[in-house]
Amino acid sequence: MSRLSSDLDSESDSRQNDHIELTNIIRNYSQGPQRLTYFTYAPLDHCFSGLCAGFVSTLLLHPVDIIRTRLQVQSPHSKVYYHTSFQALRSVVRNEGIYALYKGLTPNLIGNTSSWGLYFCVYSGFKQLFKQNLTQSSNSSLSNAATSQLGPLHHLLSASLGGVIVLSCTNPIWVIKTRMILDYNRRSSVLRDVEMSFLGCLRRLYANEGFAGLYKGYLAGLIGVSHGAVQFMSYERIKSILIKYKSLKEKPDEGFWRQAEKAVFGHIHLKAAQVEKYKEWSALETVCMSILSKTFASVTTYPYQVIRSRLQAPDTQYQSTLDCCVKMLQNEGIRGFYRGIFINTVKVIPSATIVFLVYEKVQQLLKYKAKQNYFYDTQLNRSSIYNKLPK
DSSP, rough: OOOHHHHHHHHHHHHHHEEEEHHHHHHHHHHHSOOOOSSSSSSHHHHHHHHHHHHHHHHHHHHHHHHHHHHHHHOOSSSOOOOOHHHHHHHHHHHHOOOGGGGGGHHHHHHHHHHHHHHHHHHHHHHHHHHHHHHHHHHHHHGGGGGOOOOOHHHHHHHHHHHHHHHHHHHHHHHHHHHHHHHSSOOSHHHHHHTTTTTHHHHHHHHHHHHHHHHHHHHHHHHHHHHHHHHHHHHHHHHHHHHHHHHTTTOTTHHHHHHHHHHHHHHOOOHHHHHHTTTOOHHHHHHHHHHHHHHHHHHHHHHHHHHHHHHHHHTOOOOOOHHHHHEEEEHTGGGGGGTHHHHHHHHHHHHHHHHHHHHHHHHHHHHHHHHHHHHHTTOOSSSHHHHHHHO
């Protein structure tokens, strides 16, 4: 009799433990993991999203890049001189053929795709590192790491370090792309196609100018890292303001302007769960954020792009970045530093919009797939639930 009672108690305890286990599974699944990513290493999610964004934007906007680069490198003494962007477009198509609008596509695809992927990966990696340092310095627990608020300086520094690393890896690709774009001749033979191919340009560049030729314009590019840094800092700042504004919208007693003022200038600290709640961006929100951040960055840092393109040109007359600045100022004035800014604006605004739109959407897709994987990994489905429920 005692043995039967012991077995019943044991079975009751086992079923009670199963019930507790099931309750914990449901609770954990409903809350979800704090850092839900598709890849094991979180920055790889950003890397994959950046690769997709760079590929799509480059494929769509390469012809605009052709016109912009040619306008940037020309001077009053250039053998081919364009007065306007539209005249440059007509001249290129008429004299070199429609194929000329896709000269340098291969290095541009390789460069932009790899650059965006690496940039987002390194940028998010540095942000994650800064968050961990902030958490440790404030003696917070690891579970509250996501609540550590990064400021504009953290984003600026993360983007700057990411830009230096990416530029060091991809500068040779941009030199080759510029040389291919500045080939003004019509393709007339297979030999000519091979000579002006990506590998053909690389071999000729290295043979004629050595390793230093692969890094022409590198110093100007380092200065230009500020462009990406300012853009990402602005983008993150706008996102932060928008998240705060969404949280304030739940208070109906305050008007729009009061809420906007608090979102921009107020010190509002949100928990990680609140940040994630308001972090799902619509297409319109992403477009607006990317346009504002890119416009601000472009206006403040455009001159460096002109200097870099001129230094990378095959028939460059400048000895250094400083020499280029002095001669441009003497011969063309301030206006010379802003040549091609109209066509650049036409390119960079859609480019930034496409990049961030594709990036955010791929990020959302990866998070959705990660949730699916988490669901399957915990084996939470109806049959397993019903099997575990006490009968």
